[in-house]
Amino acid sequence: MHLHIPKAGGAIAALTAFFFLTLSTTIRAQNIDTAAIKAMVAGKKDTAKSKIKPYKEVVPATAKTSKGFFLIHKVDDRWLAEIPDSLLGRDILVVTRIVKGPTGYYNLLKALAGALSYAGDAINQSVIRFERLTDDKVFLRSVSYIEHSDDSSANGLHQNVQDNNVQPIEAAFPVKAVNEAGKSVVIDLTDFINSESEVLYFNAQLKPFLGLAGLAADRSFIQNIKAFPMNIEIKTVRTYNGAPGTGVHSYELNSSVVLLPSNPMRSRPADLRIGLFYDSYIDFDADPQAVRPGNHIWRWRMEPKPEDQERYLRGELVEPAKPIVIYIDPETPKKWVPYLIQGINDWQSAFEKAGFKNAIVGKEAPVGDSTWSMEDARHSVLLYHASPIENANGPSIKDPRTGEILETHINWFHNVMQLLYNWYFIQAAAVDPRARHPHFDDSLMGTLIRFVSSHEVGHTLGMQHNFGASSTVAVDSLRSKAWVDAHGHTPSIMDYARFDYVAQPEDGIDENGLFPHIGDYDKWTINWGYRWLPATISAEAEKDTLNAWIVRQLASGPQYFYGAQTNPFNPMGNPNNPDPRDQSEDLGDDAMKASEYGIRNLKRIEPHLMEWTMDRHDDYGKLEAMYSALVGQYARYMGHVLKNIGGEMITPKLPDQQGPVIAYPGKEKQQRAMAFLNTQLFTTPTWLIDEKLYSLGVGDFDHVAKIQTAVIDGLIEPSRIHQLLQQEEALGSKAYTVTGMLHDLQSGLFSELADGKPIDAHRRMIQKYYVNKLVVMLGADTSVRREVQSTSDGFTSIKTSAKALAASIKQAMPRYPAGVMHEHLTDLYDRLEGTLKPRN
Structure with missing residues (x-):
């Protein structure tokens, strides 16, 4: 596409000439006194300085101070932030989550529809900077990384990109005081936090979806602000008038203000042949004669300790400098906690392929520790929601500059167990007698929970669905106990290949073969995404190395094939993937053979639906649901x-x-x-x-x-x-x-x-x-x-x-x-x- 700019002729030329003529005439006529201007500017500076009060007057001895990367002072009902000069201009990530969602039938309907209503749901994420552009004010900018250039050479475009991407100023804060050493400034955050800022809260597009109208300021307030070494946690109550007929909606929110690393993690480019989530941007450095899309995968910072780097490069397993720790919500029913932790720890074997031991650990959340909070952005948590939603999901928060995953808050909805019951009953009751009951025993349900926990943790590690994984397994192998015991019925737990519905009663396949596990593809993908490379390797050499790994691995066996959920060549224009290998809920390399075996098992289950799923106190609604599930399969x-x-x-x-x-x-x-x-x-x-x-x-x-x-x-x-x-x-x-x-x-x-x-x-x-x-x-x-x-x-x-x-x-x-x-x-x-x- 070409942009055609009209020539300055006719009326346009005349208007332009008139503008410059008038401007020059005005300047000449004013006969400006330069000394007078300097005096005027100096006067303004003096006025600005006169508004800045002594530090002890603004932050008296009675102030309650919370120490972190900013100092937070509470003086009466005002919340002040003391910002070191060294942190002005630094990138800061802001993530706002729901701590407590609104009540009411309307909000239940929203939650069922997938809206943001539950504790742990993130409602906003943005990157900001504080800048002191004048003596008397600190400005807050929102920052975007959609356009990228690091090349500051004579032929590079770094400065050009910067000049054409002025980041918007979202707020201005008068400087209240400067500390005695002159190395930090004090500003008042109170009015900004109480305002309707889209940096912190619901944006204009999200509000109508949630049925939110104007803010009820008299019922909205700051609960607390607490500072930590790398983050500041802001707790607020926000009350909104609702759309007609929906009532009033009150939320308790937590905004995590996270200082992004001063030494950003080295990013790793994405590749269509391997299924890792990635961010895209416009890259002005990739091609000197064109503009190319750039990307980087999402991954945690997984590095050996400096003293272990030589051992790591020799091929020894080492512990990472910073392992991934995921805590379990303390309000989780205790009997499910061990299974959720097992699902997290199951990924340790995958990280061992990347050279790291004990790289990921599930733990119970501390109880009675006032310094620990689920809303604290330093902690990753699996949140357990008392919800009728039949689902779980694994979102994560990342550094937009590099793709570094900073933390995750996995959402686990209580009623996912109903979904697990339906899946396992319909796909496995023909071969597993334990499934032939209205309720599963805790051991079976716990094993099902462990499987889903592993799948969701995979997402938090940056892994996409691999809908092609199960297509690499011959259907006949799915009936071989020896095969599925050794390899599993799919090489990836990130496939939607729930259970081995191909297995027939006479095959003797038990739980180990019926359930999915972290497989060869999963371990290979973690290896490719997380294997550490020294900082001395160039970006071009890294690309060559990453490509060589993929070529070699794909040539070694079909189990490393990645089949995308969407069309890999047109995910936005036409996302439907036409590849019959890449399907949800399927098994095997031949859909006709696999489906025929599946139907045989459905025919075995259907006559027993009432007998196997009904309690004597159940109405027929449950039977209806199970019949619908069978027909759906x-x-x-x-x-x-x-x-x-x-x-x-x-x-x-x-x-x-x-x-x-x-x-x-x-x-x-x-x-x-x-x-x-x-x-x-x-x-x-x-x-x-x-x-x-x-x-x-x-x-x-x-x-x-x-x-x-x-x-x-x-x-x-x-x-x-x-x-x-x-x-x-x-x-x-x-x-x-x-x-x-x-x-x-x-x-x-x-x-x-x-x-x-x-x-x-x-x-x-x-x-x-x-x-x-x-x-x-x-x-x-x-x-x-x-x-x-x-x-x-x-x-x-x-x-x-x-x-x-x-x-x-x-x-x-x-x-x-x-x-x-x-x-x-x-x-x-x-x-x-x-x-x-x-x-x-």
Whole structure:
């Protein structure tokens, strides 16, 4: 894109000339006395200094002082900060979290919707600097690192970037006093903290989402401010008027003001071939003739102690200078604490691959220690929330300059246990008798908690989901006890590969093989992200070393493959990943085989749903939930198979790696996928029609019908048709074509027509739905038609398939001379003909 700047001609030139002429005339006419100006400026300085009072007058002996990197003085109801001159201009991270969330039904709904309402939720994060730009004021700037240049040479752009990125001044503080030594200034923070500053509190975009209107200043106040060596903790109560009908909302908040390291950690560039979170920025140094995106991964500062560096480089295991310690919320139910700690400590084996022992430790939080606080940004904590949310997550706070993770507050919601129950029951009850109960014993539930704890801790270490990990394991291996005991059913606990649902009762696989563990991929990723390199190695040499590690490791085995959750080449524009290897909740290298085994186990569980999940005091709501969970698992199997049709396999590579970056599932595999859907889904799955459950008001066949219609939508949606056309363009006769896919689909959906077999009500419904989709796609003035029409051959294939179907229906109608089936086929034929016949 080019920016065209108009030439200064005509009216613009005249206006410009007039402006400068007037300006110069004014300057000349004033005949300014330079000495007078100097005197005026000196007078202003004297006035400013006169407003600065003696230190002891501002900070009297009666002040209550908290000592940290700033001194915090409380004088009456005012909160003063004494800022050393050495810390002016230093980067400071501000993180505000909820200490206590608002009560009320409305806030419960917000929490269920994922809004910020629970203790530990971060509502704001920003970087600031204090600067003394004039004698009488200290200014607070907010700081952004979106544009980056370190090159200050004659050809570099460092100064240019600085000049064109003036950071905004958010607040100004009059200097109240200067200490006797003249090495620090005192300012009053009270009014700023009590204001509606977006540096500290909810921003304008977040407030409406939370139903917050204006601040009720008379019910908002500062509770306490406490200083520590590297951080200052500000506790406040904030009360907001709510949106109409929502009442008033009061929060207790804690703002951690953290001094960022004066020696920033060396950043490490991200790589698409390995799944670590990263920050992006605009890099003006990477290419002297272009502007490139830059990035750095998120990781903790993991370094050997100076005295251990030589031992470390020789390959000996050493303890890090600063291990990662994660405390468990003291309000956590005691019986779950050991399992949560085990989930944290399980990562020690991964850090040993990076050369560090005892690198991460889970601990119980200190009890009765007034110097320890969960809100203190120096401490990482797993927070236990009494919440109906079925989830857990592992956010972390990082230094935006380098990606250094500074701390984590893992959110653990009590009702995640319901989710764990559902997962394990549906996926493992066929092979594990312990799962066949309305409530799991503490040992089983504790082991489930340990697994999720490990997964969330992985996120806090910087690891993304690896949805491709489980696809590297052969389905037959998932039924081998020896294999899963040795390797696990997935090489990454960061995959959504919950439990080994492929295992059959006769395989004898126990808990060790059913559960995911920290695997080969996880250990390799921690090694790549955390292995320490000496500061003497250049940035270019580091890139070469990191690349060599990846090339060597990926060549050594498929278990090190990383499959992104989103499209690695277009995560923002079209985040959907078309790669059938990279799926959530799947297992194995063949979705058809894995799903068939999974369905066998669902068929074993379904007849026992009431027996295995119901207490005598339960109502049928729980049974309804478990039936829905079972049908939902069946739906996932269909989705796993569907993604193979028209799929595109993306494997990011650099030129020193062999093989294609883009590939496609084979034609035979896609044909098997369509055959699977015709057999397992479009042929009425009568095993899911449970009249006994229906009689109790539990479920109905609409559960299955919705899956059938969703898969039909997915098969003939414009994007999949486009993907199939791309394959045909790339592979020619070796491709699975749109025409071939539609032929196979119609042959399955209308298989009764060939020999006049009865068409049951379920089949009639799905046939009507399919024909209606064709009518919509071929009809005039629809967005769907326009999308498909733009692909040309796709529209032709749909129209040709519709004509073929109409002919097949017409030919079959004599086999159904009367009754509901005859009327059904007549209806379908009329719909198709009405769309296909030429319009006048």
